[in-house]
Amino acid sequence: MDPSRYLASIEQDTAAVCAALAVRPDAPVPGCPGWDVAKVGLHLGMIYTWVEAQVRQRATEPVDMRSLPRGPDGPDRVPWLAERATAMVDALAAAGGDAPAGGWRKELVTASFWRRRMAHETLVHRADVDEALGAPVALDTEVDPILVADGIDEVLGIFLPYAKDGAEPVAPLHLVASGDGARWTVETTDGGLRSHRSEDADPTAGAHDPTELAGVTVTAPAPSLLLLAWGRRQPAPDQVSGDLDALPAWLERLHW
Numbered sequence: 001m002d003p004s005r006y007l008a009s010i011e012q013d014t015a016a017v018c019a020a021l022a023v024r025p026d027a028p029v030p031g032c033p034g035w036d037v038a039k040v041g042l043h044l045g046m047i048y049t050w051v052e053a054q055v056r057q058r059a060t061e062p063v064d065m066r067s068l069p070r071g072p073d074g075p076d077r078v079p080w081l082a083e084r085a086t087a088m089v090d091a092l093a094a095a096g097g098d099a100p101a102g103g104w105r106k107e108l109v110t111a112s113f114w115r116r117r118m119a120h121e122t123l124v125h126r127a128d129v130d131e132a133l134g135a136p137v138a139l140d141t142e143v144d145p146i147l148v149a150d151g152i153d154e155v156l157g158i159f160l161p162y163a164k165d166g167a168e169p170v171a172p173l174h175l176v177a178s179g180d181g182a183r184w185t186v187e188t189t190d191g192g193l194r195s196h197r198s199e200d201a202d203p204t205a206g207a208h209d210p211t212e213l214a215g216v217t218v219t220a221p222a223p224s225l226l227l228l229a230w231g232r233r234q235p236a237p238d239q240v241s242g243d244l245d246a247l248p249a250w251l252e253r254l255h256w
Contacts, residue, residue: 001150003097003112006119007089009147013126014085016138017041020129022078031128031232038073040125040132041081045071047121048084051114054102055091062103088118105162117158120151124230139223148222149177152184155229155256156195160186163193164255171246172215175229177222184225186250187215193253216246231255 017040020027025038032040050065057063071080095101097112104113123139130137139148152175172187183198218228218235227233231254240247 001116001146003092003115005144005147006115007093009119009144010085010089010122013122014044014082016126017044017122017129018078018082020133021081022075024133025077027129027132029128029132031124031131031227031230037129037132038077040129041077042071044122044125045077045081045084048081048088048118051101051118052084052088052091055088055095055099055111055114057102058095058100059102060100060108062108085122092118116150116154119147120154123147123151124227124232127227127232137223139227140221141223143223145180145222148226149182151226152222152229153197155226156184156186159256160193160195162256163253166252167249169246169249169253171243172213173246173250174213174215174217174242175225176217176219177225178219179221182222184229185215213242216240216242216244216250218247229254 020037021041025036025041027037029035029037029040035043046065046068049068049071050063053059053063053068071077071084092111092115095111097110097115099111101109101111101114103109104117123143127137127139130139169188172185175184175186177183184195185198186193186195218225218239219241220228220235220239224233224235224239228235228251231251234251235247
């Protein structure tokens with residue numbers, strides 16, 4: 001994707017989180033048990049501060065987040081979050097895609113990694129605060145479908161090694177986007193998890209007929225699949241086909 005699309009998404013979704021933070025900071029966030037909207041705002045602001053520091057420094061090793069100032073409490077958290085997002089977006093816009101940008105978990109990464117990672121981090125947390133306020137989830141209707149598909153690629157591509165411990169799924173999980181037929185398959189291999197995305201196909205051609213896929217298949221709009229992959233949303237019964245007994249183990253593992 002064009003880097004500017006990631007940055008524009010960060011700006012738009014941060015503005016929505018700031019608006020929620022201004023009106024209902026104490027609203028519980030169902031997608032993040034034990035958190036309220038204020039905690040989501042703090043979480044995002046601290047991550048933005050950390051990423052900005054790593055990008056501006058062209059860091060060749062991770063910056064210690066504990067060395068950075070903590071965000072303010074109360075109403076001051078709203079302008080602080082907005083400022084932190086702007087500073088990070090400016091740093092990412094100024095950096096070349098291959099510029100060293102510190103670390104994520106155990107990996108050294110570049111500015112291009114952070115553009116994508118922060119766009120999807122913010123997108124999912126905007127969905128969290130939409131749900132916390134009882135508002136329509138913008139992700140379901142207002143987000144670029146290319147960005148949504150890229151979000152599924154991202155979460156399944158980089159987070160699977162950190163899946164929650166639990167029962168080992170014995171059958172593959174297929175996530176099929178209703179409408180365009182794009183399919184993501186997650187399966188166990190050599191004691192770990194891996195995923196791959198099929199080529200988009202005409203769903204009328206039958207290539208992605210759920211009854212022909214071994215394992216369990218969830219067929220739903222792509223935004224729902226993204227939130228499922230993030231452990232935020234459960235599929236409806238009529239969205240599931242195939243080996244139904246395999247689904248609970250997958251839903252247990254897809255938590256980060």
